[in-house]
Amino acid sequence: MPSTEVTEEGGRPDDIVAVPVRRPGRWIAAAIVVVIAASLIRSVLTNPRFEWSVVGDYLFDHRILEGLVVTIELTVIAMAIGIVLGVVLAVMRLSANPLVAGASWLYIWFFRGTPVLVQLFFWYYIAALYPKLGLGIPFGPAFIHPNVNTLITAFRAAVLGLGLNEGAYMAEIVRAGMISVDEGQTDAAQSLGMSRLQTLRRIVLPQAMRVIIPPTGNETISMLKTTSLASVIAVTELLYSSEQIFAVNYKTIQLLIVASIWYIVCTSVLYVGQHYLERYYGRGASREVNARRGLRLGALASPRGGR
C-alpha cells in the first residue's frame, strides 16, 4: 500500500472534530414510535381478554405440536417438489425445442393462473374424476391399478397441490437466475469441452443460485404459511389442529395466537437458514478473502480484505 507512505511523509493531519448537525426531527419521530409501541405492548399485555395463560397452556399441547410437525413436513415436501420441478421447468422453458418450451410455458400459465386453494380442492376430489389409476404402457395395458381414493389421502392431496403450484413459481425464479448468468460463462465452459448438461450443472446453476436463493427463501416462508390452506381439506396441520381445539373450548383467539406464535418461530428459523445459504452461494462474489467461512467482521475494519 504505497498511499499510506505518502501521507506519513507530509505529517498526517489530525482527524476532523466538528459539531454534528442537530436533527430534532429524528428525536421527535423516535419518541412517537416509542410511545406508540409502548402503548400497544401495554394494551396487549394488560387486556385480560387475551387470556395469555390459556395461550401458555396450549402452546406445547401435544395436538398443537403434532400439527406443527405436519406443517413442517408439508412445507419441506412441497418445497422439495417445487424446487425440483422448478429447475426442470426452467430448463425446459429455455430449451431449443419449441414443443418442450411450450409445454413448460403451458404448465406455468395454468398453475399460476388458478388459485392454489382451488387446486387443493381439486386434488382432494381427484378420485371423482379418476377413480382408478393405471400404471403401464401409454394407450396399452396397465400393470398396477391403485385405488385413487385410498392413494390420495388428504395429506398427499395437499402435498400435490402445494408442490405442483410451487413448481410454477419456482420455474420463473430459476429461469431468472439462469438468464442472469453471463453468456461468456457458457462460452468458456463449452470451449473447455463441457457438455450442455455439465455446463448447466457445474457452471450456470451454481452461479444462478446467488440470484435464486433470496426469492426461494421468500417462497419457503410463504409456503410455511400457505400450508394452513390445507386445513380446508382436513389435513391436521397447525391451523387445523388449533381449529379442532377451539371448536370444543371456544378459545378461538387464544388458539389462533398459539398457531401464530409457532408460525413466526418457524419463519424466524428460516431467516437464519437463508442467511447461511446466501453466504455459501455468494462465495467468490465479493472481494473479501474469507467470504466462504467465518464472520465478516473483519470487513468492517478493512473493506477490501487482505489484497
Place this chain on the structure above:
Amino acid sequence: MSAPMVSAEGVHKRFGRQEVLKGITLEIMPGEVMCLLGPSGSGKSTFLRCINHLEKINAGRLSVDGELVGYRQVGDKLHELRESEVARKRAEIGMVFQHFNLFPHMTALENVTCAPIHVRGLAREHARERARELLGRVGLADKLDSYPAQLSGGQQQRVAIARSLAMEPKLMLFDEPTSALDPELVGEVLAAMQQLARDGMTMIVVTHEIGFAREVADTVVFMDGGVVVESGPPSEVLVNPRHERTRTFLSKVL
C-alpha cells in the same frame, strides 16, 4: 511437409441478414503463431469463434487438424456432428476470452481443475497437481485459493490461460486477451503468451498489440469488412503493407 493445423476455405458467416465473414481463406501450420489484426467489426473474433464451433459457419470449409469443424463428410454429403462429438473436439482447442470468463464461484485452482476432472475424467489429486504446476508457470503459485474477484485483471487472464492449458490443447485461440486490461497489466499476459509461443504452441491471436504481433507472430493477417486484406510475415505486413487500408489502420494504432 506436415498438414495445416487450421485450414479455412471461403468461410462465410451470417448473423441474420448481416454477413460478417465474406470468404476467409487461410492456413496455419502446427507450431505457428498467427496474429489477426483489423478494425473492430472486421470479423476477427467471429472467425475465431467459428474455429471451435461456438459459431456455425454458413458456407465454405473449415477444418482443424484435418477434420471438418462441426461436420463429418460422408461421400459428398455433410452430416452434423452430435453435441458430444463437438464437445470432444472443443476440448482439444483452448480459448482465452477478452473478458477472461473465469468461473467466479470457483477458486483459481478449481477453475483450472474443473474441466480436466469432469471432461477428461482425471483423478482429482492428479488434476490438482497439474493445475498447481500450470498456475506456477504463469506466476500465480501463491494465488491458488483466490477467487477471481480477488485477482487483478492480468492475474485473472493468466488463470484463464492456465485453465485452457490444463486440457493440453493442440491449438490455442486468443480473443483480444489484453483489450480489457489496464495498460500496466498487459505486459504480464503478453509475457505468458510469448512463453507459450516459444514452447511451440500453435496459436491464433486476435489482438491490437502490434508490438506483440511484430515480435511473436510468424504470420500477420489483416482483416477488414469480413475479408482478409493481406497476410504475410510481420516484417512485410507491418513494415511494408501493400494495401492502403492496412497502411491507414497501422498508422492509427501505432
